[in-house]
Amino acid sequence: MDTTYNVKIWNIRVYRGKRKTTYHVRWALDGREWGAPFDTRALADAFRSGLVSATSRGEAFSLITGRPVSHQSGASAVNWFGFAVQFVDAQWRQTAANSRRNTAKTLTAVTVALLRTPPTVSRPVDVRTALREFAFNTMRREEAPPEVVTILKWVERNTLSMAAWEDPSKLEEVLRSLGTKLDGTRAAASSVKRNRRILNVAMEYAVKHRVLRVNPLPKGRGAVPKTSSAVDKRALLNSEQAAHLLGWIRRRPRGGKRLHAFFATMYYAGPRPEEVVAMRVADVRLPDEGATDQWCELLFHTAQPEVGKNWTDDGAIHEERGLKGRAADDTRGVPGHPSLTRILRDHIEAESLKPGDILFQGEKGDLLASRVIRRAWRSARQEVLAPHEFESPTGKRVYDLRHTRLTKWLNDGIPAAQVAEWAGNSVPILLATYARCVSGQLPDLKRRMEAGEDLPDLSEAG
Numbered sequence: 381m382d383t384t385y386n387v388k389i390w391n392i393r394v395y396r397g398k399r400k401t402t403y404h405v406r407w408a409l410d411g412r413e414w415g416a417p418f419d420t421r422a423l424a425d426a427f428r429s430g431l432v433s434a435t436s437r438g439e440a441f442s443l444i445t446g447r448p449v450s451h452q453s454g455a456s457a458v459n460w461f462g463f464a465v466q467f468v469d470a471q472w473r474q475t476a477a478n479s480r481r482n483t484a485k486t487l488t489a490v491t492v493a494l495l496r497t498p499p500t501v502s503r504p505v506d507v508r509t510a511l512r513e514f515a516f517n518t519m520r521r522e523e524a525p526p527e528v529v530t531i532l533k534w535v536e537r538n539t540l541s542m543a544a545w546e547d548p549s550k551l552e553e554v555l556r557s558l559g560t561k562l563d564g565t566r567a568a569a570s571s572v573k574r575n576r577r578i579l580n581v582a583m584e585y586a587v588k589h590r591v592l593r594v595n596p597l598p599k600g601r602g603a604v605p606k607t608s609s610a611v612d613k614r615a616l617l618n619s620e621q622a623a624h625l626l627g628w629i630r631r632r633p634r635g636g637k638r639l640h641a642f643f644a645t646m647y648y649a650g651p652r653p654e655e656v657v658a659m660r661v662a663d664v665r666l667p668d669e670g671a672t673d674q675w676c677e678l679l680f681h682t683a684q685p686e687v688g689k690n691w692t693d694d695g696a697i698h699e700e701r702g703l704k705g706r707a708a709d710d711t712r713g714v715p716g717h718p719s720l721t722r723i724l725r726d727h728i729e730a731e732s733l734k735p736g737d738i739l740f741q742g743e744k745g746d747l748l749a750s751r752v753i754r755r756a757w758r759s760a761r762q763e764v765l766a767p768h769e770f771e772s773p774t775g776k777r778v779y780d781l782r783h784t785r786l787t788k789w790l791n792d793g794i795p796a797a798q799v800a801e802w803a804g805n806s807v808p809i810l811l812a813t814y815a816r817c818v819s820g821q822l823p824d825l826k827r828r829m830e831a832g833e834d835l836p837d838l839s840e841a842g
Contacts, residue, residue, distance in 0.1 A: 382456060382541060383440035383449060386410045389431050392424050407431055407446075414446035445546045455542035458591050460494050461535055463542055465515060467582050472518040477687040477699040484516035486558070486578040491515075493557040494540045494550075501534040502527075511535065513690065520690060542586065545596045555597075609809070610816050615773040615780045616787055622647055624764045625775065629756055635743060639756050641727035642740045642748065643781065648720035649678050650785030650803055652704065653778055657748050658684035662735040664716075664724055674718035680804070681711040686750040698747050703804055714802045753778055786810070787817040 389407040403424035406415045418424040434441070434448035441448055442456060449456065464487045472480060488511040492504075499507045510531040514524040524532065544550045558575040561567050567575075579597065586592040617625070626647065630640035645656050658680075665677040684698040692699045702708050716724070724739075733739070742748050757778050761770055775781070782803075789799045800810040 382443050382543065384410050384443055385438070385440055387431075387435050387441050389428065389435065392421070392428060394421075405431070409441050409443055409446060412443075442543055444540060444543045444550065447546075454590060455546060455586075455592055458542040459536065459539055460542055460544065461491060461515075461539040463586065463591060464491060464582070465521075467585050468516045469518050470585065471581075476701060477691040477693075478685060480517070481687060481691045482574060483578050484512045486575045487516050487582070488512040489557055489575070490554055490579065491535065491539060493554045494544055495535070496538045496540060499531075499534070502531050507531055507535065517690060519693075542591050545583070545586075545592060551596055609813050611783045611787070611813055612773050613817050615776060615783060616817060617775045617780065617784045621765070621769075621775065622781075622784065625757075625760045628760045628764050632756065632759075635752075635756075637727065637730065638740060639753070641723050642753070643757070643778075644720055644723045645678070645716075645740075646778070646781040647785060648717045649714045650782045650789070651678070651680055651714065652683065652782060652804070653750075653753065654683040654685040655680045655703070655804075656740065657686075657698070658682040658700070659739040660735070661728060661733045661737050661739050664728070664739065666721060666725055666728075669725070674721050676716035676718075676721040676724065678714045678716050679711055680714065681709070684747055686747075697749075705804065705806070712801070712804050783814075783817075787814050790814055790818050 387407060387409055393404045393406060395402045395404060400419070403418045403421050404415050405418070405424050405428045406413060408414065416424075416427060418427065430451070431448065434450065439448050439450060444456070445451075468480075468483065468487065471483065475483070488508050491511055492508065498504070501507075502510075506527075510524070510528045514520050514528050515532050515535070540550075544554075555576075558579070559567050559572045576597070580595070583592065583595040583597055587595055626640055626643055629643055630636050632639065642656060645651065645659075646653065659678070663679045663681070665679070667674055667676060680703060683701045683703060685701065686698050689695045689697050703710055703712060706712070727733075728739075731741070738745070738747060740748050742752065757775075761775060765774065773780075775784075786799060786803050789802070790796065796807050796810055800807045803810060805813070
């Protein structure tokens with residue numbers, strides 16, 4: 381039971397500090413002490429009178445919030461697990477597959493933290509899997525096998541009510557769980573921030589549907605850990621490193637030439653990996669072989685992030701989406717260096733590709749799998765880079781090819797607005813991300829400042 385009639389209320393305790401006096405109302409429920417501080421005796425007397433009146437009426441007190449049931453919202457009547465399932469279903473159609481998966485991960489961690497007792501029906505890992513893969517997956521919930529159904533029924537019976545969010549100590553406990561990995565170590569700040577963002581949406585949904593009176597999550601400075609979007613300069617590749625890496629991939633026996641063209645597109649044009657995966661042959665505008673200008677143009681209008689078949693509407697591993705941060709059906713054109721023109725022309729001819737074909741195909745003619753891309757890149761780094769470079773952030777992620785290209789454009793003096801257009805970013809985001817990586821322009825900037833900042837010589841003035 382979440383309520384009790386075993387209530388004991390004490391007199392107001394006065395704490396006289398150096399700066400102010402505080403009046404504490406204290407009471408106990410089933411032996412557990414509760415308290416509430418007030419700045420004035422009048423406020424403390426009014427609150428204590430409310431507690432006494434509740435006991436006189438024979439009203440139950442909540443063991444979660446410590447307050448009389450009449451002081452609570454309708455949260456005590458709503459089970460957290462049932463609410464979380466309802467929230468997932470409400471969000472499913474309006475969120476992308478990757479967001480669905482992240483939501484399921486966050487709600488799984490929260491639900492485990494809101495269990496009355498540790499799991500007894502199965503191993504903790506099985507409980508988390510049942511929650512993440514079935515309970516919080518609208519498409520798969522009805523497909524849950526009998527053993528998963530048993531786990532979820534136990535979870536529903538043993539989850540606290542939504543009134544838990546009105547208990548400050550329980551709220552802190554849940555937030556701590558979101559900031560801790562399963563091995564007890566601290567989670568990355570970016571993960572904590574993502575979890576808090578998802579949970580905030582859930583709390584706003586609870587307020588909107590009158591399950592909670594207010595959003596209980598703390599606001600203001602320090603509520604969410606700070607994260608930096610700035611690129612680490614150590615992750616950038618120099619021209620020699622990039623050449624060796626791409627060269628090794630090209631010589632790779634299995635699919636090397638196809639993957640070489642893929643990575644070359646990222647290095648010379650700076651798109652996101654999911655945008656390159658989605659490209660068709662028709663998206664590449666190649667000049668005639670005899671033309672003086674051998675720059676090509678790449679058109680990006682679709683992204684195909686790999687999120688897993690359990691999270692897409694059609695059961696495909698990749699989800700087809702528009703460009704990030706752009707309107708639906710928007711297109712972004714990016715110039716391709718003559719070196720890239722040569723690579724793509726050879727690739728299209730060698731693969732006998734037609735305009736409607738996928739530009740960079742897997743071995744079975746389908747979309748390139750993320751694991752294939754990551755494995756090839758890791759192998760190239762391991763073979764090409766020195767041991768200390770391999771262990772360093774240098775080109776550690778495939779995405780670092782994009783970072784390298786965008787930084788090079790900025791260092792070459794291309795206006796930030798133009799780079800932002802090619803990259804598919806806003807100018808503020810671009811500058812915040814790459815400002816620390818821009819270099820090589822300081823001598824010229826010093827000369828400009830030195831030429832225009834001398835004060836006039838006033839020694840001969842009357």
